[in-house]
Amino acid sequence: MSKVEDIARELNSNFGVETEIRGDNSIWLEVKKDPLILLEFAKRKGFGHLSSISVTDWIEEGKYEVTYHLWSYSDKLLLNVKTKISRDDPVTLSAISLWGANAQIHERELHELFGVNFRGNLDPSPLFLEGWDKTPPFKKDFNWRDYVRKELLDKSNKREKGYWE
Amino acid sequence: MSGRNFLTNPTNGRKATGSEEMSTDKELIYDLPFGPAHPGPGNFSIKLKIRGEEVVSARSDPGYLHRGFEKLMEYRSPMQNAVLSDRICVFEPLNWNLVHAEAVDTLIGTNVPERAKYIRVLMVELSRIQSHMIWYGAMSLATGFNTGFKMAFGYRDYILDLFELITGGRVYPTGYICPGGVRRDLPSGAVEKIKATLDKVEEMLKLEELENPSFEARAKGVGILSAKDAIALGATGPVLRGSGVEADVRKDAPYEIYRQLDFKVPTRKEGDAYARCMVGIDEMKESIYIIEQVLDSLPSGKVREPSLKPELSVEIPNGEVYIRNEISRGEAAMYMVGNGGTTPYRVKIRGPSFLHLIPVLEHILPGNSISDVPAIYWSLNSCPADMDR
Numbered sequence: 001m002s003k004v005e006d007i008a009r010e011l012n013s014n015f016g017v018e019t020e021i022r023g024d025n026s027i028w029l030e031v032k033k034d035p036l037i038l039l040e041f042a043k044r045k046g047f048g049h050l051s052s053i054s055v056t057d058w059i060e061e062g063k064y065e066v067t068y069h070l071w072s073y074s075d076k077l078l079l080n081v082k083t084k085i086s087r088d089d090p091v092t093l094s095a096i097s098l099w100g101a102n103a104q105i106h107e108r109e110l111h112e113l114f115g116v117n118f119r120g121n122l123d124p125s126p127l128f129l130e131g132w133d134k135t136p137p138f139k140k141d142f143n144w145r146d147y148v149r150k151e152l153l154d155k156s157n158k159r160e161k162g163y164w165e
Numbered sequence: 166m167s168g169r170n171f172l173t174n175p176t177n178g179r180k181a182t183g184s185e186e187m188s189t190d191k192e193l194i195y196d197l198p199f200g201p202a203h204p205g206p207g208n209f210s211i212k213l214k215i216r217g218e219e220v221v222s223a224r225s226d227p228g229y230l231h232r233g234f235e236k237l238m239e240y241r242s243p244m245q246n247a248v249l250s251d252r253i254c255v256f257e258p259l260n261w262n263l264v265h266a267e268a269v270d271t272l273i274g275t276n277v278p279e280r281a282k283y284i285r286v287l288m289v290e291l292s293r294i295q296s297h298m299i300w301y302g303a304m305s306l307a308t309g310f311n312t313g314f315k316m317a318f319g320y321r322d323y324i325l326d327l328f329e330l331i332t333g334g335r336v337y338p339t340g341y342i343c344p345g346g347v348r349r350d351l352p353s354g355a356v357e358k359i360k361a362t363l364d365k366v367e368e369m370l371k372l373e374e375l376e377n378p379s380f381e382a383r384a385k386g387v388g389i390l391s392a393k394d395a396i397a398l399g400a401t402g403p404v405l406r407g408s409g410v411e412a413d414v415r416k417d418a419p420y421e422i423y424r425q426l427d428f429k430v431p432t433r434k435e436g437d438a439y440a441r442c443m444v445g446i447d448e449m450k451e452s453i454y455i456i457e458q459v460l461d462s463l464p465s466g467k468v469r470e471p472s473l474k475p476e477l478s479v480e481i482p483n484g485e486v487y488i489r490n491e492i493s494r495g496e497a498a499m500y501m502v503g504n505g506g507t508t509p510y511r512v513k514i515r516g517p518s519f520l521h522l523i524p525v526l527e528h529i530l531p532g533n534s535i536s537d538v539p540a541i542y543w544s545l546n547s548c549p550a551d552m553d554r
Contacts, residue, residue, distance in 0.1 A: 025418055026487070048396055051489065054500045054513035067500065069487050069515075073396070073410070076417045080487055101524035102399035109519075113235075127523075128231035128553060138236050 003075050007045060014041065026078040035083045036093045039068060043098050046072040047079050050099040053106040055114045059140040062087045064116060068095070085116070094120035113138035194221055199538055201229050207303075209522060209549035211542070215535055223530040225523045230553040238512040243269040244477050246509070247340030253514060254551040255336070256299050259292040259328075260492035261551075262342035267420060268488045268501040268512075269344035272481055278467040281346030282421045287459045288331070288342060289492075290452040291359070294366055295324040296493035297445045297452075300546045301373065304442055307539035308383035313373070320369040323362045331355055344479075346469030356460055363453050370449060384439035388529045388541030391436055398528055399520035402495025403448065404545055407441035409434040414491035428455050438537075438544030445546065448493075478507050494518055494546050516551030523552070 008019040008027050015038050019029045031038055047070035056065040061084075068081040085092050095103040097120070105127075107118040112126045115136040126132065135142045154160050193216070200210035210226040234253060238246045243265075250265035251258035263285055270277055277285075298321040305313025325335040331351060332338035341348050390400065395408040405412055413430040415423040431447030433440035481503035489498045495517030502511040526545060533541060 049401075050399060051487075051496065051498055052500065052513065052515040054511075056502050056511045067485075069498065069500065071489075073412055073417075078418070078487065078489070099399075100397055101528070102397065102520060105519070105523045126228075128228040130228065137233070144233075144236065 004077055007075070007077065007079075010045070011038070011041075025076060026080065028080045028082070030082045030084075032083075034093050035066075035068065035081050036095065036098075038081060039070075039095055039098055042070055042079055042081070046074040047077075049073060050095070050102050050106070051078075053095070053103070053110060055110050055116055055138075057087070057114065057138070057140045058084075059087070064090050064114065066092055066110075066116065090114070090116040091119055092116065094118035096121055112136065115139065192216065197535065198226075199542070201226075207547075207549055209547070209552070211526065211530070211538075213530070213535065213538070218534045218536070220530050220533050220535060220538065223527050225527055227523065227549065227553055230550050232554065234554045235512050235514055238509055240508060242478055242507050243344045243481070243509070244340070246512075247343040249340075251337045251339060252550070253516065253554060254492075254494070254518075254548045256548050256550075257289075257292045257296040257493055258337050259288045259332075259342055260296075260490065261497065262338065262340055263289050263421075264488055264490045264492070264497050264499045266342050266344050267490070268486055268499045269481070269509075271486045271488065272484055272501060272503050273344070273479065274482075275345050275470055277346050278470055279464050280350075280466040281468045281470075283459050283463050284347050284351060284468060285342050286421050286423065286426075287359070287456055287463075288338075288347070289490075290455045290459070291324055291327060291362075293493040294449050294452050295321045297449050297546075298324075298369070300445055300493070300543070301442070304384070304438075304540070304543040305380065307543040308380060310379050310383075313380065316369060316372060320365055323365045327355070327359060327362055330358065343469070345471065346467070348469070350468045356463070359456065359460065363456060366449065366453060370446065373446060380442075381439060383537075383540050384437070384442060384544060385435075386437050386439075387533055387537040388438045388544055389436050390525065390529050394528060395436070395525070398524040400495070400525050401517050401520070402491065402493070402546070403441050403444040404495060404517075404521055404525065406430065406432045407444045407544075408436035414489050414496055418489060420488075420490060422459075426455055426458050438540050441544045441546070445493075480505060480507060481509055492517065494548060494551065495521070497551070514551075514554050516548070516554060518545075518548045518550075518552040521545045521552075522547050522549065 004021055008021055012019050017029045017031055019027055021027055049071040051069040051071050054067045058065060063084040064087050065082055065084050070079040094107055107121045109127055110116045111124045113136055195215050197213040197215050198210055199213055201208055208229040212224045212226055214221045247265055250261045253261040298317045302314045302317030329335045332341035390408050392408045392410050395405045409432055411430050411432050416430055428451045431444050433444055483505055485502040487500045489496055498515035500513035501509050504510040
């Protein structure tokens with residue numbers, strides 16, 4: 001059995017999650033509970049590099065999907081862990097205990113752009129948008145075109161006006 | 166230092182107005198902003214706390230180049246996004262073109278023609294060389310070695326001439342590497358011109374060896390990053406390899422035609438600014454070797470699927486993909502989610518500089534002298550554009 005199948009089976013037997021192997025080196029899975037225990041297990045198994053964390057806003061479902069992309073330098077494998085959290089009260093545990101400042105910075109970005117709260121991450125200060133007090137801008141229900149038209153359009157400028165009409 | 170008015174004492178918030186305050190109380194800690202004036206760190210700022218000449222702590226202040234590409238891409242078709250992906254990093258647009266094109270190709274299931282794969286690798290390796298030249302030039306500027314700066318930017322222009330010939334744009338190729346392949350085939354005479362340009366690059370690398378001592382004096386022993394810290398902080402690319410970790414996406418998870426190519430992954434053990442830069446120089450030599458192999462085995466055939474004209478409106482099926490590439494700065498990745506529409510439902514861009522300029526830089530600056538800050542900063546081969554996105 002190859003290494004990728006080995007790890008997929010181990011994740012399946014330890015956590016009861018469905019795993020999908022794509023290509024020859026990547027595993028995708030979805031967990032129903034908070035993923036921190038699974039992530040901790042993955043890190044012990046060699047997935048030491050937290051490549052990225054991302055959030056997808058499934059607005060119709062009322063859920064945010066948080067995805068962790070991990071890489072193992074020893075086995076040359078990619079592990080993608082997905083979990084869905086409520087969109088109205090988006091809270092999940094921080095991965096700072098596992099990846100320190102690396103996790104901190106990804107979570108800080110997602111807090112700013114989607115409003116997700118990572119419990120245990122104590123520095124949610126904004127990275128990109130100073131003084132922004134409106135809806136987190138990467139949410140699906142934030143319409144930036146409307147926002148620009150209302151707040152920033154210079155009506156006296158003919159060229160700008162033409163662009164929007 | 167002329168800008169004394171911005172030296173404030175964080176303990177009580179009053180301004181330090183004269184030199185006597187500094188000389189009578191040596192334990193005073195001052196705030197010193199590094200950037201965001203452009204020729205210094207380039208649209209990025211670090212707030213330093215200094216005691217005398219020594220950096221006590223550093224806090225990165227990004228956001229000067231935030232354009233919201235991830236959100237913008239949700240409103241545009243893949244062909245429009247190919248053009249947008251140029252702008253993720255000013256120094257290496259072709260490499261980001263490839264990350265985006267691979268994400269779309271994988272989601273849609275396009276069979277990219279063999280010749281297109283060769284041209285893609287050819288272009289991203291040329292782009293890697295010119296990006297490393299900018300790095301060498303900026304690093305030289307930061308260490309007061311102006312000759313190096315002029316030399317690197319001068320020789321880089323030969324590669325920009327090639328880009329103009331092949332893509333039509335000197336710096337921005339406007340999505341030359343697009344979903345399905347590349348926009349057009351190599352024009353006649355391009356192969357000979359590329360070979361001549363490689364000779365020029367080799368010429369520059371020889372000059373670099375002659376000028377090395379003055380560069381060495383400023384870069385050796387500063388900004389040390391251990392291998393363990395590098396992995397923990399998410400460092401990738403030359404920063405990670407400069408700390409002795411042999412990791413390269415092109416080798417570890419080969420994409421395009423990298424599996425068929427022969428090249429080494431240069432590493433250095435020291436983990437200081439000098440080691441990182443030398444990894445960069447060695448990588449330029451490896452890139453030359455890669456390009457020579459590509460040119461020798463360039464197959465004939467189509468360069469895009471469909472070949473007649475690009476598909477402007479194409480349905481992106483349900484599904485998601487996480488694409489990782491090795492660009493000159495490190496690991497570039499794109500997470501793309503499709504839901505059956507003509508635009509991606511969600512795009513997440515992972516730029517290597519996001520980790521290098523925030524956690525890594527904040528970690529390695531304390532303990533160094535303020536005069537070494539520019540050298541350490543540029544040794545990370547940073548690009549504020551791919552950090553802010």
